[in-house]
Amino acid sequence: MNILGINYGGHDTSAALMIDGKLIAACEEERYIKDKHTRVFPANAVSDCLKMAGLSIKDIDRAAFCYKPDLLLTTDSPIRKMRRDLPTEEDFREVLEKETGYQGPVDFHEHHVCHLASAYYPSGFLDALLMSNDGVGEILCSLYGKGVYGGIQPVFAENEWPHSLGLLYSAVTFYLGWKPMYDEGITMGLAPLGDSSAIVEGTEKTYLEVFREIIEPSNTYGVKINLDWVAFHSERSKFVGDKFIETFGPKKEWADPITENHKNIAAGLQDRLEEIVLDQLRAARKNFGLDKLCIAGGVGLNCSLNGKIVQSGIFDKVFVQPGAGDNGTAIGACYLSTKANWGGEFLPVKDHNFYLGSESTDEEIEAYLKEQGLKYTRLNGDYDIVAQKLTERNIIGWFQGRAEFGPRALGNRSILTSPFPADIKDHINAKVKFREAFRPFAPAVLADHASDYFHIEQESPHMLMAVQVREDKKDAIPAVIHVDNSARVQTVAETNNPQFHKLLTLFNEKTGIPVLLNTSFNVKGQPIVNDIADAVGCFLGTNIDILVAGDFMVIKETDGE
Numbered sequence: 001m002n003i004l005g006i007n008y009g010g011h012d013t014s015a016a017l018m019i020d021g022k023l024i025a026a027c028e029e030e031r032y033i034k035d036k037h038t039r040v041f042p043a044n045a046v047s048d049c050l051k052m053a054g055l056s057i058k059d060i061d062r063a064a065f066c067y068k069p070d071l072l073l074t075t076d077s078p079i080r081k082m083r084r085d086l087p088t089e090e091d092f093r094e095v096l097e098k099e100t101g102y103q104g105p106v107d108f109h110e111h112h113v114c115h116l117a118s119a120y121y122p123s124g125f126l127d128a129l130l131m132s133n134d135g136v137g138e139i140l141c142s143l144y145g146k147g148v149y150g151g152i153q154p155v156f157a158e159n160e161w162p163h164s165l166g167l168l169y170s171a172v173t174f175y176l177g178w179k180p181m182y183d184e185g186i187t188m189g190l191a192p193l194g195d196s197s198a199i200v201e202g203t204e205k206t207y208l209e210v211f212r213e214i215i216e217p218s219n220t221y222g223v224k225i226n227l228d229w230v231a232f233h234s235e236r237s238k239f240v241g242d243k244f245i246e247t248f249g250p251k252k253e254w255a256d257p258i259t260e261n262h263k264n265i266a267a268g269l270q271d272r273l274e275e276i277v278l279d280q281l282r283a284a285r286k287n288f289g290l291d292k293l294c295i296a297g298g299v300g301l302n303c304s305l306n307g308k309i310v311q312s313g314i315f316d317k318v319f320v321q322p323g324a325g326d327n328g329t330a331i332g333a334c335y336l337s338t339k340a341n342w343g344g345e346f347l348p349v350k351d352h353n354f355y356l357g358s359e360s361t362d363e364e365i366e367a368y369l370k371e372q373g374l375k376y377t378r379l380n381g382d383y384d385i386v387a388q389k390l391t392e393r394n395i396i397g398w399f400q401g402r403a404e405f406g407p408r409a410l411g412n413r414s415i416l417t418s419p420f421p422a423d424i425k426d427h428i429n430a431k432v433k434f435r436e437a438f439r440p441f442a443p444a445v446l447a448d449h450a451s452d453y454f455h456i457e458q459e460s461p462h463m464l465m466a467v468q469v470r471e472d473k474k475d476a477i478p479a480v481i482h483v484d485n486s487a488r489v490q491t492v493a494e495t496n497n498p499q500f501h502k503l504l505t506l507f508n509e510k511t512g513i514p515v516l517l518n519t520s521f522n523v524k525g526q527p528i529v530n531d532i533a534d535a536v537g538c539f540l541g542t543n544i545d546i547l548v549a550g551d552f553m554v555i556k557e558t559d560g561e
Contacts, residue, residue: 001341002055004046005064005334006096007326009086011037011181014327015045016356017053018334021346023122025049026356026405028327031530037182039085042330043099048358063106064337065092066114066329071138078233079139079161086138107337111137112297113145113152114332115321119294120147121335123319124350129290132297133277134326135166135181142297144221144280146288150339150347155288156221162233163225165273166298168215171232171239172269176262177252180239185407187266188304189439190258192484194267200247201261207268210247215272220287221280258438273299274308281314291316296332300324300464301407303488307466311455322354322406322462331405352461352496355412357403360532365399365550368532376552383499386548387506390418390516395432397521399535399549400499403528408463409520410490411444411500413528413535415544418507419443419515422478428519431543435524440488443480444518446504447493453477453515454489463490463518477515490518 005016016026025048030036032044050056069088072080087095089108096102109117115132130145130152137143141164144156161167170180173187196208203210218224231238245251252262281293293315295306301324310318321328339346360368369376379385390396395417404410415432417424425441433439442463443453450456453476455468466486469477480487494501508514521529521538529535532549539547539554547554 001338002059002061003064003334003337004049004060004062004102005066005330005332005337006042006046007066007330007333008041008092008095009067009069010326011039012325012327013038013040013042013045014323014330015042015049016330016334017049017055018338019053021338021342023331023334023351023356025052026323026331026354027358028405028527030527031357031403034527036525036527041095041099046100057101060102060104062104062337062341063096063102064333065106065108066111066326066333068108068110068138070108071110075139079136082161082233082236083136083138107333107340109333109336111329112140112143113154114329114336115296116143116145116147116152116294116332117335118323118328118332119296119319119321120152121348122321122351123292123294124348125292125294125317125319126348127290128292128294129281129284129288129315130294131281133165133299134297135170136161136164141166142222144284146290147294147348150345156219158219159222162227162230163218163223165215165223165276167232168225168230169269169273169299171230172265174239175244175248175251176266177254177256185301186436186439188270188302189482190263191266191270191304192482192486193438194260194263194265196264196267196271198260198264203247207264208271211268211272215276217276217279220283223276270304273302274305277305278308278312278314281309281312285314293318294321295319296321296324296328298325303464303466304486306464307486310458310465311467317458318465320462320464322404322408322410322464324464325407327406354405354410354462355402355497356405358530359402360399360550362550362552365532365552368536369549369552369554372536374536374554375557376554379548379551379553381551383503384506386546386553387503387510389546390416390507391510393418393424394545395428395543397535397539397544397547399521399529399532399547403530406462407520408490409518409528410461410463411492411497411518413521415519415521417517418511419477419480419513419517424517425479427543428517433519433523438483440482441480441517441519442488442490443477443515444490444492444500444504446501446508446514447491449508449514450489450491454487456489459493460489460491461493461496463488465489476513480515480517
């Protein structure tokens, strides 16, 4: 059974391909057209999924779409006007045929159920609590469910637009001068620099107390957004309401300096988000008795929140879908269509391999390097010299195997360097990534050593959990520690990425430190590099010292050489 999953009708369009219940490929359209968080139909992603599977569109048995547009036809809510970009079922069939030639059956699945499925089925947990929070699906902004022996049972489906944690986070991101539905990670990174217990000027309330007025709990597992403070439900381009501006001051523009007020706003928002979600999860743990948790939805990319969930000990194990945003719904749709049409038992199977995208062969890489006139060395599978270059504080563009699915570079499309000294992160932010100076970098750590360096007792292969660094290790890895002593950990095992594991092992042998600084192979505003041409372009256009692409190493020539 060949299932083609498609996310279209919103941002982060994507495609996924599943054969007999096994995920074969998953690709994001932004990587091909260089338009981050794009909304265009994922024609390139579909084509590449088919290519990697060795199939044509005629081999597809069913297409799976991650929305049920007809749900909007049954409501009088203003959401119908706000979601006018979502195609009807008929429109989707037409654009699918026009773009791909597909004329077969199409399954339409509810958006948030796709989120839940995308996390539940690859988690490997037979029974688990399932949580999705994002901006908005069709009408719902969140969904809680139970995964029980291969079936998904919604348990709370009342949190309707505009009462959305995701949209509120986007609104505050907009207020702080960044792009909504785009730069929420910057707001999350700013939050630790602020103090939510500080008093808001002109009031007697703390920033956290004000955000408690803005976000209130509702029916145990829902939220109620005080609409006096926001405008995204009435004016798409305004986002925050007049009361928000009256309380916190004028909207920050991108070029304006970041003030203590801005930092405290980010802190108040983040702290309130964590309060609300942790209270919901404590109640769910008590009421449903499930000791494992699966997370998806755009808010699931908030690694600070995820880290607090892990460290709370509410659940024994937590799995976060690496494509937690809308891109991952294409995967969820594949699982749901397979489940519905399988005809037999279909249970979760642990599958944490999300290296599912494009690949450039060594032959293609070498041909392109020659075409560009670049001098290179063939490594013959020996990364010892690469590890040595890392000990010498070089910055390396690391381009290997198939591209990762999701927004985090997991050791196949990464920029790597030593986790020390501390000021190397300032250099990368300014001269390589061209982004804000306060933005943190993640540590990739050998899985067997993770708990020696960080307060984490479970695997975290997808870099979606921020946890505390152990006190006695802070001096060893200062470049990957944020101001609140947290780090967004990626655990690397030989089973999930043997090449990256090999490099980390060699670096550990040379330095005694089983950690590398790992950030995505791109610059601010651009998607992660996809093919060898992208990798070379980023390498030449930044202060990356060395490119290791496949089995080839290119050392950048400096003036005078």
